[in-house]
Amino acid sequence: xxxxxxxxxxxxxxxxAVLGAQWxxxxxxxxxxxxxxxxxxxGRFNGGANAGHTVIADGVKxxxxxxxxxxVYPHTLNILGNGTVIHLPSMFDELAQLxxxxxxxxxxxxxxxxxxLLFDYHQIIDGVLEERRGAGKSxxxxxxxxxxxxxxxxxxxxxxxxxxVDFDDFAAKFRSAVDSHQKMYGFDYGIxxxxxxxxxxxxxxxxxxxxxxxxxxxxxxxxxxxRIILEGANAALLDLDYGTYPFVTSSPTTVGGVCTGLGxxxxxxxxxxxxxxxxxxxxxxxxxxxELTDVNAGGERAEGAPGADIGAHLQSVGGEIGVTTGxxxxxxxxxxxxxxxxxxxxxxxxxxVTKLDVLDDLETIKIGVAYRDSTTGETLxxxxxxxxxxxxxxxxxxxxxxxxxxxxxxxxxxxxxxxxNAQAYIQRMEDLLEVPMTWIGTGPGRDEMVIKxxx
Amino acid sequence: xxxxxxxxxxxxxxxxAVLGAQWxxxxxxxxxxxxxxxxxxxGRFNGGANAGHTVIADGVKxxxxxxxxxxVYPHTLNILGNGTVIHLPSMFDELAQLxxxxxxxxxxxxxxxxxxLLFDYHQIIDGVLEERRGAGKSxxxxxxxxxxxxxxxxxxxxxxxxxxVDFDDFAAKFRSAVDSHQKMYGFDYGIxxxxxxxxxxxxxxxxxxxxxxxxxxxxxxxxxxxRIILEGANAALLDLDYGTYPFVTSSPTTVGGVCTGLGxxxxxxxxxxxxxxxxxxxxxxxxxxxELTDVNAGGERAEGAPGADIGAHLQSVGGEIGVTTGxxxxxxxxxxxxxxxxxxxxxxxxxxVTKLDVLDDLETIKIGVAYRDSTTGETLxxxxxxxxxxxxxxxxxxxxxxxxxxxxxxxxxxxxxxxxNAQAYIQRMEDLLEVPMTWIGTGPGRDEMVIKxxx
Ligand SMILES: Nc1nc2c(ncn2[C@@H]2O[C@H](COP(=O)(O)OP(=O)(O)O)[C@@H](O)[C@H]2O)c(=O)[nH]1
Ligand SMILES: Nc1nc2c(ncn2[C@@H]2O[C@H](COP(=O)(O)OP(=O)(O)O)[C@@H](O)[C@H]2O)c(=O)[nH]1
Numbered sequence: 035x036x037x038x039x040x041x042x043x044x045x046x047x048x049x050x051a052v053l054g055a056q057w058x059x060x061x062x063x064x065x066x067x068x069x070x071x072x073x074x075x076x077g078r079f080n081g082g083a084n085a086g087h088t089v090i091a092d093g094v095k096x097x098x099x100x101x102x103x104x105x106v107y108p109h110t111l112n113i114l115g116n117g118t119v120i121h122l123p124s125m126f127d128e129l130a131q132l133x134x135x136x137x138x139x140x141x142x143x144x145x146x147x148x149x150x151l152l153f154d155y156h157q158i159i160d161g162v163l164e165e166r167r168g169a170g171k172s173x174x175x176x177x178x179x180x181x182x183x184x185x186x187x188x189x190x191x192x193x194x195x196x197x198x199v200d201f202d203d204f205a206a207k208f209r210s211a212v213d214s215h216q217k218m219y220g221f222d223y224g225i226x227x228x229x230x231x232x233x234x235x236x237x238x239x240x241x242x243x244x245x246x247x248x249x250x251x252x253x254x255x256x257x258x259x260x261r262i263i264l265e266g267a268n269a270a271l272l273d274l275d276y277g278t279y280p281f282v283t284s285s286p287t288t289v290g291g292v293c294t295g296l297g298x299x300x301x302x303x304x305x306x307x308x309x310x311x312x313x314x315x316x317x318x319x320x321x322x323x324x325e326l327t328d329v330n331a332g333g334e335r336a337e338g339a340p341g342a343d344i345g346a347h348l349q350s351v352g353g354e355i356g357v358t359t360g361x362x363x364x365x366x367x368x369x370x371x372x373x374x375x376x377x378x379x380x381x382x383x384x385x386x387v388t389k390l391d392v393l394d395d396l397e398t399i400k401i402g403v404a405y406r407d408s409t410t411g412e413t414l415x416x417x418x419x420x421x422x423x424x425x426x427x428x429x430x431x432x433x434x435x436x437x438x439x440x441x442x443x444x445x446x447x448x449x450x451x452x453x454x455n456a457q458a459y460i461q462r463m464e465d466l467l468e469v470p471m472t473w474i475g476t477g478p479g480r481d482e483m484v485i486k487x488x489x
Numbered sequence: 490x491x492x493x494x495x496x497x498x499x500x501x502x503x504x505x506a507v508l509g510a511q512w513x514x515x516x517x518x519x520x521x522x523x524x525x526x527x528x529x530x531x532g533r534f535n536g537g538a539n540a541g542h543t544v545i546a547d548g549v550k551x552x553x554x555x556x557x558x559x560x561v562y563p564h565t566l567n568i569l570g571n572g573t574v575i576h577l578p579s580m581f582d583e584l585a586q587l588x589x590x591x592x593x594x595x596x597x598x599x600x601x602x603x604x605x606l607l608f609d610y611h612q613i614i615d616g617v618l619e620e621r622r623g624a625g626k627s628x629x630x631x632x633x634x635x636x637x638x639x640x641x642x643x644x645x646x647x648x649x650x651x652x653x654v655d656f657d658d659f660a661a662k663f664r665s666a667v668d669s670h671q672k673m674y675g676f677d678y679g680i681x682x683x684x685x686x687x688x689x690x691x692x693x694x695x696x697x698x699x700x701x702x703x704x705x706x707x708x709x710x711x712x713x714x715x716r717i718i719l720e721g722a723n724a725a726l727l728d729l730d731y732g733t734y735p736f737v738t739s740s741p742t743t744v745g746g747v748c749t750g751l752g753x754x755x756x757x758x759x760x761x762x763x764x765x766x767x768x769x770x771x772x773x774x775x776x777x778x779x780e781l782t783d784v785n786a787g788g789e790r791a792e793g794a795p796g797a798d799i800g801a802h803l804q805s806v807g808g809e810i811g812v813t814t815g816x817x818x819x820x821x822x823x824x825x826x827x828x829x830x831x832x833x834x835x836x837x838x839x840x841x842v843t844k845l846d847v848l849d850d851l852e853t854i855k856i857g858v859a860y861r862d863s864t865t866g867e868t869l870x871x872x873x874x875x876x877x878x879x880x881x882x883x884x885x886x887x888x889x890x891x892x893x894x895x896x897x898x899x900x901x902x903x904x905x906x907x908x909x910n911a912q913a914y915i916q917r918m919e920d921l922l923e924v925p926m927t928w929i930g931t932g933p934g935r936d937e938m939v940i941k942x943x944x
Binding site: 182184191194196217249275280282289295300419420424 | 637673
């Protein structure tokens, strides 16, 4: 239990949010998983089955996309908050992984009555929209219907989990919603079969007492002195508002989502952890200032551009390949301006640096410390992040070069055992961001984590 | 300056949010206006031109729907945050009211580069959707295009204020967005004329340096020690997530919106004021547990139902008629369960009770203190709010009756001068909600306000 909160200044935090600080795939899952041991309630507040953690428990591997990772710990209660969008067929598929294992989820999974249902037609709409957008204009969405589900919510054409309690009412709403969406997107849909399926889901949910007034539920847990941990899906630069729009997801991935998507007031959020990979990766298109990989590796830099070999190295050593998609992730140096911006929005209490070990072999390491506008030559003030794709594509990065440590940090658990240059790298991150780098990942395993002593 | 923050425990609050705590029209405008005198920055974080405050300054009346009310004070900077949706023609119309007055807005209004533009086609879509919904299924929206604009944002078909900086790029995005929306809603649109109009808007905005990176801007102001006040539009029970869906607006009206819509992290929000009318009103359809008015007055209670005369009295004395729509507001008793729920979500530091004077003539006053499920007979625990229209329609209200004061409180500014029964009413609210009732409105005027001494 070295890596838990117990050894940190956050040992008594009643509400802790774990948020991706870059473009996703930072390894949030591991920290949320490790911390869950010390918490009573694990909640999701945003997104849907587009999250994707691999959780290993008792030697069995579980792929969770929608379910809170806490479900594998028998002592936890798990909540899908009002801000999530729930595709029930996917949820029950994920739960089916637990059949016949030692993990029993009954009574430990609660769905907010205010969460919106994501239906198959939302996934169909994702396809229609990609097609209408035309070749070369793909947003590279996961086609899981997330955007269309949040759009239905905004148009007040959404149907919520609580609507399932009165099935006749639900059926009427469902028919009317399908009709409205067909008028916009012209698709065929087997309404009656779908209703049959949902009748069965509704029975399981109501018989299992799985639908709750999550706002009251979570706040009651808080008042009862329970410890609550929130798992953010996606990451700051994919936030609907703060991300590099339109290459974003359709929900808040930043800390405000804890309030809008779970009903905890700001004063209750005690600790916000930003999860930061020791370098930067990005999936799909869109500008990426510190990028090293080239077009062949799925990036946007010219083939064979300087540093592409280092990008390829990070990609292979870091295993930077999408779990479900098999798509290679673009890789680049650590981007401090991006993190300053993400810290401004989220107000991190602490950072979890992940994958430090992936840098082990490098002779020198660069840190992007500032953005410069390539047309005006001006350096952007810390915290300023270009809002348009065109402006972001125009920035040049000012780098600092630091020496690598060229020895293995894999599996190290004590700060004192990290090579001096690795300590210096982490310390430089801390100085540049002015946030304590509390947890440092040195490998994929749960124990492969250093807790940095606080001054 | 009696009514300002200066005489309250919040005198040093650097960031204060003023939020509607019920179904809207609580009189948020007056408090925001009064407090603005003491603040440097006034921001909006949600919604669009659907807010509606009347601000009186130097004897001139201004109707602001989109603009922050602080604009009438020369010392303030005013921001439309990233979470707002901006219809530029409406914005410039509102600004035109200030032409030839002593109020100069130049240099004092900033638009977030990340705020989405609301176009005329979003308003057209609102109409198409109401039509498709069919007779009797109206949501009673203001048809200002708010829902469709947030839907475009979620579908990543939105265009943001920052896109106007590169007009050719904007024009291409605009053509493509119109095309996408026409495929869904089949309407005609004069693209070229609209582009001409927007070219002129873009010139004004860029020449006037009105487009800013609002996240950095607001946080810089905070770091510079400036005081920031946020004006919420709409109210808690109209929140997209926490309101009585689908009779809601399409943005967060609760405190999380300050984070998602302006980029201030939770730890920076020092004071959250809930604005609570001394009774309850609601516009349009949807369940309303403490309602007194009947069908003739725009309500849902049977004609001539008991108490309808009191409802009609509140309506006329309180001037409960929509400013733009002329629609009568439904009136009812104070609803504590609703406020307990809204307080749970928002975490009020203090409450501003408004329109206490409207109750002056009543012999006895009822306070709704609990909800009871009429089918099971069970009392709902405090903070529990039914999530569906059907469940909310089913609640019975448990009332407490208190004696009225039957004398005028109009214009009173001192707590000691309030009639004992009026003091007792406020004190009862405070005890039931466990939040200090800091400001108490005793009339529409800026000076007609009591500050309740803190124990
Ligand atoms: N080498 C190494 N791998 C890590 C570390 N922390 C997490 N990982 C692995 O990195 C991957 C994280 O990616 P992913 O699960 O997509 O990220 P998430 O969605 O943010 O949790 C997982 O395979 C983890 O096992 C670390 O410190 N070192
Ligand atoms: N009688 C009375 N009227 C008030 C008081 N406070 C505000 N008002 C008036 O009530 C109305 C507030 O409604 P409105 O502007 O729709 O509310 P808002 O959108 O929440 O600001 C305005 O006409 C105010 O002048 C008060 O304490 N007493």
